Amino acid sequence: MNADMATPGPPFDNAQGRQMTPKTQTQGASNAPRQGHMSFLSASRRVFDLSLGEMLWSRRTIFMGLVVGGPVLLALIVKGVELFGMSALRVNGQRVAGFGIFGVMIWMLFLRFIVPVLGVFYGTALMADEVEDKTITYLFTRPIPRGAVLVGKYLAYLACTLLVVLPSVMIVYFLLVPLSALPSTFGSLVIDMALLGLGLAVYGAVFAFVGAYFKRPLVIGLLFAFGWEQVVMALPGYLKQFTIAFYMQGLVPHAMPSDGVASILQGMFRENPPAWVCLSWLFSYLGVFLYMATRVVERKEYILEQ
C-alpha cells in the first residue's frame, strides 16, 4: 500500500515508516488514531479508490485473467465444434444445447471453482498482504477508522472481480447460446450474474475475515473452499448447511442432467432449500463475516516481523 493517501487528513508523519520500527513493531488498537477526520463511508471510499487500481494491475490479475479466460476459450472451442455440425456435449446420447452447456459452465466452472478461488486469493490477501509487506502501518496511522480500511479494500475486491468475471460470463453466454434462444434464456443469465455477484461477495467476506484473523489465511481458505465444501457437499446429512456452496446451488436456475455421474450430482442437488432460505443465509454470512472481519481489524494487534 502506498503512503500517498490523499487529503483530507494530515500526511503521514514519516513516509519511511519501516525505519521507525525496531525489531518488531506492534500495530495495536492502542496505537490507532483516536480521532478520525473522515467518516467511515468517506474513508472506505478513499481506500476503495486507492485499492482498486492496485488490485487491477497486480500480478494476481494475471492469474484472474487466466482463470476467467478458461471458460471463454472453452466456449470458443464449443462454438467451433458446433460450427462444423458436431455436438460438443452429449448426455445419454442427447445433445446438450448451447444453453445447457452454459448452465453446466456456470455451475461447475464459475460457481464451484472460479468464485471460491477468487474469493480465497483476493479475500485472504486484503489484510494479509499489507501485513506481509509491512505496509499496514501507513494505513493504520491515517486518521480513519481501521474498519474502513477493510471495507474499502473489500469493495475494491468486489469491483475488481465483478469487472473481470461478469464480462467473461457475458462473452461465454453469447458464444454458447444461439441468438434465437436469447429471449427465452436471458432471464437465467441475469439470475446467473446476480448469483455470481452474490457468491463473490459472500466468499469475499468469509475470506476477508479469515485473512484478517488467521496467520496462514491462504492455506485455511483453500482448505475451506476445496476441502471442507467439496467433501461435505458430497456427504449426506446436515453438515452441508455449514457451507456456502449449499445455499448457492439452491439458487442456480439451470437443470442438471440426471443419469450416470450426473445423477450422483443431481442427488446432491435435490436437497435444495427454498430460495428465500438460501438468500437469507447468504446475506447473513455476508453481513456477519464482514462485520467480524471489520471488528478483528479494529481490535487485533498486527505484529510486523522484521
Add this chain to the structure above:
Amino acid sequence: MSNKTRYFVAVTGAILVIGLGTGMVASYMGVSASVFTSAAGPEELEYVPAEAAVVAYANVRDVMNSELRKRFQEMEPTQEHKNEFEEKTGLNFEQDIDTVVAAMMPKTNLATNPEGAFLILARGRFEAARLEALAVEHGATIADYQGKRLITHHDTDSNDTSHEDMAVGFVEADLIAFGSATSVKASIDARRENRNVVGNIEMMRLVSELDNANAWAVGRFDAIASQTGLPTEIASHIPAISWFSAAGHINGGVSGVLKAETKDEASAQNLRDVLKGLLALAKMQAGNQPGMQAMADSLILSGDGKNVALSFTLPSEVIDVLEGFAKGRKGMRGPM
C-alpha cells in the same frame, strides 16, 4: 483512480451494458426469433402458418437411404404398384422427395372432423405439367393464388356442405404444399406476410434444441389434447403438458428422444414418477429376452424442473427380432 483503471472499467462496463442491453431488447421489446436466425429448422417452416399447433419434419432422403430401410425394403409394395403410381404422377418417392414438413392447425372437433387442419409441404423434384394434367383429368381446376399455381379438387360426390376442397400449391420450383384449399392458401399467405411459425419463439426454441434428428415433431400438447375428444375421465388424468417434442435419428438403428414441458414442476414430477414406474415394469417384463432387455436398458429418463425427457435406442437385436417377425408374417401371407 488512474487513467488505465478508468479505461479498464469503461471497457468491461461497456461489454456488460451492450450484452445486457441486447438481452433486454430481445426479451422485453418483442423481438422475434426470426430476426436473429434462420438456422433453426428447415426453410419450409416459413410456409407454416403462425397458429400451427404441431410441426413435424422428416428427411425422406436420409430415411430412404438408411440401413434400416434397406433391411425392410423387401416388405414394401411391389415394384409393379410403384411403377403404376410413377407412370401416372411422374413421382418416384425414393428419388424425387427430399424432405417433408407437416403441420397441424388447431381446430375444434379435430377428432371428428380433421379436414382443413393439416398441411403438408414436400420438397423435391416434381413434374408440374404432368401433375396438373392428371388432376384436370380427374376433375380438378387450376388457378393462380398470389402468383402461385394452385390445383384444387372439389369432391362432387359429397353432399356435405362443410366438406373442404383439397388443393396442391406449387409454392416454389421444388416445393409443393398439400392440404385443404384454405390451408394451402394460408401457407402461401404465411410466407408472403411473414406471419409464420418461425416467429413463434417457444416453438422455435424447441426446434433449435433438436440435433442430428432426421425426423422430428414439435407442438403444443394442450392445443391437441383439448380437441381430440378424449373422454373426460382420461383427459383429467393426463399430466398438464404444455409443449412436447419428439426427435429420432434413423440409420442402422433408431434412436430418439421424447421431451415434454409441463405447466408446473409438480406436473413434471408426477409425469416422471409415472414414467419411472412404467420403465421399471418394462424392465421387469423384458427380463428373459435379450433383445427386449437391451431396449429396456436403453430407455433413459431425465429432466428437471418442468422438463421431462425419455431417450431410447432400438438396438440391432430388437431390429433383428422385428425383421424376423415381419418376414415371418410376409411368408405366411405369401401363398394365400
